[in-house]
Amino acid sequence: VVDADALIERLVSDSRALPRLATLVENDDPRGLDLLDVLYPRTGQAHIVGVTGPPGSGKSTLIAALLKGLRETGRRVAVLAIDPSSPLTGGAVLGDRIRMMERHADAGVFVRSMASRGRKGGLAWATAALVHVLDAAGYPLILIETVGTGQDGTDIAALADTVVVLEAPGLGDGVQAIKSGLLEVGDIVVVNKADQPGADDALRLLRAAFALAHPADGRVVPIVATTAATGEGVAALVAAIDEHAAWLDHDGRRIHRREHAARTEILTGLRTVFDGRVDRQTGQFEHLTTIISRVASRELSPRRAVASLLDRLAGS
């Protein structure tokens, strides 16, 4: 039986232990997953910040500037960068940039890049596991970088306590950005590249849109202008993140948030684990495979199949 205290002590004292555990977990190695089960009760201490935004919004530069700004407050920070699936959006850029930084980095920064390429689903499930590892290793702040679109993006954003959504001038119609649903998940909105033409218009439009929104929880989403390349506005973004963290600590908001994260993680996990096991071995999951055959042969409608499986999952 492995002891959580000894394991955490090891993660803190041996600089090779954390990357090694992260690799085991990322590769779905049962040795890593067993250790994660031991560590899990000790997680939940970190504040998790998701940073999301479209290609071209300057996300990689902002993450680097934010890391510097957060380090200036004396806190240890871990960064988890999720490369986008598409080979065309240049997902390696952030990874490369951060690996370069890492060489010069102090012991208070840990950077991990996770490739989504070639991975068949399960990106949010794997991301959650790595976040728990970083959390257990004692990093009080964890930044997750993600592209933020599609189911994967929404799921990864749901793992964070604070979601920072990036916008930048010149990426398209600001009203469309509001419609896209990306802003809906944001706790903080950043207009990056604030020194570029159109930034004032983007800020004005976003402020007007949010002024109309009347959020149910009464919280006004702050809109922060940054120029990540020069560091302008980054201190204000750090302050906005800390304010949101403090706000979460009232009226059970953080618990509510964590339940939403747990729900997303479990539903993502159900699917990922089931898919993986079905690929590896048939004959197991008899009830489920029977239902799948009946749907494939048009005996049972997908809606009725889902309703019956949900009843089974839900039953007390």
Place this chain on the structure above:
Amino acid sequence: VVDADALIERLVSDSRALPRLATLVENDDPRGLDLLDVLYPRTGQAHIVGVTGPPGSGKSTLIAALLKGLRETGRRVAVLAIDPSSPLTGGAVLGDRIRMMERHADAGVFVRSMASRGRKGGLAWATAALVHVLDAAGYPLILIETVGTGQDGTDIAALADTVVVLEAPGLGDGVQAIKSGLLEVGDIVVVNKADQPGADDALRLLRAAFALAHPADGRVVPIVATTAATGEGVAALVAAIDEHAAWLDHDGRRIHRREHAARTEILTGLRTVFDGRVDRQTGQFEHLTTIISRVASRELSPRRAVASLLDRLAGS
């Protein structure tokens, strides 16, 4: 009780019936979903072709050319275009183009565009339902257009009988495209914009990569060069689709494929329906919500939660 025969007769004879049912189903309206349950046993007749490729590969132009090529063989065709979630990739382009075509279209073509914007997950689940509607309405060929990356993209591709993956010269390193996993799901690979510089290199590289692949099922993935803008190569693509359809009709391959599609649809549905219901009403799903609370409070690890829920789902 609604009768499937009468319903299908209505979908065929009244041109407003199909778009109306599609809207009800897309909006998750129980009236539409009930009708779909009635129709479901009559589906499974259509051959479903997924067309996927990165932005810039000329997907919209190819879909239009393919539609024309398929119509020339005399078959009725339905097109379901899924706009990408990102407001920045210009998802409206295909929709606009096809809506324009539609005005002049014959009765043998039905085009439906589904917005993914603002939709909170469940894209593949909604897509599957619309495919069943088009299938029940008697279209022997259904084209689904999708961006193809991320979990949504993989799920939507899994609904198709034949997946056509588009490449084009000049979009990046061909080897990266192979690594991305997009090609792995392709039954047919198209190098579009074959008249542009670099097309020959892309073709050579793809042929070399696939020659090394030795597919388990013994089928060699055809690589078709097209210039969608002029129609060059489109007839060869139509032939390749028909060949794949004929190949599926041997050795139980189509049934195997349909079971894979049903599995994806059910797992996507479980998640979508559960998410939706939890958002609407609490108090239901007692067992599941208890498990979520225990994970959120760190009493139970996500992996153990998932294992216990899977056992429940799987048990005979």
